[in-house]
Amino acid sequence: MSLKVPFLDLKSVNLRFRDEILRAIEGVVDSGWYILGDSVARFEEEYAKFSGVRFCVGVGSGLDALILSLRALDIARGDEVIVPANTYIATWLAVSAVGAVPIPVEPDPETYNIDPERIPEKITRKTKAILAVNLYGQPADLATLKQIADEHKLFLVEDNAQAHGALHKGKPTGSWGIVNGTSFYPGKNLGALGDAGAVTTDNQEIAERIRILRNYGSPKKYVHIEQGINSRLDEMQAAILLVKLKYLEQDNRKRQEIAKIYLENLNGVGDLILPVTKPENTHVYHQFVIRTKFRDALRDFLAEQGIGTLIHYPIPPHLQKAYKSLGYTKGDFPITEEIADTILSLPIYPTLEHWQIEMVVESIKAFFKRL
Numbered sequence: 001m002s003l004k005v006p007f008l009d010l011k012s013v014n015l016r017f018r019d020e021i022l023r024a025i026e027g028v029v030d031s032g033w034y035i036l037g038d039s040v041a042r043f044e045e046e047y048a049k050f051s052g053v054r055f056c057v058g059v060g061s062g063l064d065a066l067i068l069s070l071r072a073l074d075i076a077r078g079d080e081v082i083v084p085a086n087t088y089i090a091t092w093l094a095v096s097a098v099g100a101v102p103i104p105v106e107p108d109p110e111t112y113n114i115d116p117e118r119i120p121e122k123i124t125r126k127t128k129a130i131l132a133v134n135l136y137g138q139p140a141d142l143a144t145l146k147q148i149a150d151e152h153k154l155f156l157v158e159d160n161a162q163a164h165g166a167l168h169k170g171k172p173t174g175s176w177g178i179v180n181g182t183s184f185y186p187g188k189n190l191g192a193l194g195d196a197g198a199v200t201t202d203n204q205e206i207a208e209r210i211r212i213l214r215n216y217g218s219p220k221k222y223v224h225i226e227q228g229i230n231s232r233l234d235e236m237q238a239a240i241l242l243v244k245l246k247y248l249e250q251d252n253r254k255r256q257e258i259a260k261i262y263l264e265n266l267n268g269v270g271d272l273i274l275p276v277t278k279p280e281n282t283h284v285y286h287q288f289v290i291r292t293k294f295r296d297a298l299r300d301f302l303a304e305q306g307i308g309t310l311i312h313y314p315i316p317p318h319l320q321k322a323y324k325s326l327g328y329t330k331g332d333f334p335i336t337e338e339i340a341d342t343i344l345s346l347p348i349y350p351t352l353e354h355w356q357i358e359m360v361v362e363s364i365k366a367f368f369k370r371l
């Protein structure tokens, strides 16, 4: 049985652009040029403009965007990188992939983003960078992070996979770090129809280095100046992203309208903690994350009503088997663990209909009335 309110209905999201997407794909098929062609070049130009930076380099995924960003800064074995304890594991994996060690820092419990005040005590002689995540669509405290990074001569790098189009102090996410990685995984605010990612930067040297690294370390066919990888933004995905980029701001506005309805109607219901947007931020609501100590029961109740929800994320990276070697145990990052135990993401996407939003609100109210 299909859900009345799916957590995310990507089919309806993309069908709105079906004809334009098919025409874009047709254009690539007919061009006869399938790797690093005109669509990739045009998308890179448009996305750089959108992000308020001079350069964008399209790559194969968000994880690769972060790995290549760190490689371009020469971060490697023996180095440490400050990361949020509360993030998707890909942020940490990028650091490990270059041989460096992720040093987790607890979040601000109000925004769920890395708490700048807790960073200085984690800085050592080995620290090279702060890798900040704009989680759920809200910018981290990027101005303060930049100040801390500058004071300690560290690089600031943004993981902007979840906040395309958000602003901090009026300046776009993806433009604060010396280099920034993003993902266009299908479920993101700007989502491809497959894997895709990009790096954004104002630094020409870094942009050129990443162009070379993504293409076998090759600045020129059959000339290899370093050991690169193959992680090029796919031409077909770039053509699709060019179509969808035109609608991103409109779609983000739709997400904000849905968030407003949730915020107005769920305020004061049960023990719910609702998302808080800092005055210096705009929030593009990649996720609408609520908190309650009755999380699991609420999730089951909503599922019975035909409403899909998800948990972003149920097990923090420090408690994953993949990071057993770092030796962390339960209790090491209590704020992050508390968040993981109490959060629930509600449906929020541009094709969510009004009756569906109402149904989510009414079902949550009904759950807390029954308690």
Ligand SMILES: Cc1ncc(COP(=O)(O)O)c(C=O)c1O
Pocket (backbone or CB within 6 Å): 061, 062, 063, 064, 087, 088, 090, 091, 133, 159, 161, 162, 182, 183, 184, 185, 195, 196, 197
């Ligand atoms: C915060 C964050 N960083 C990195 C990634 C990795 O992106 P990708 O799935 O495109 O590799 C994602 C999404 O999956 C993410 O949410």
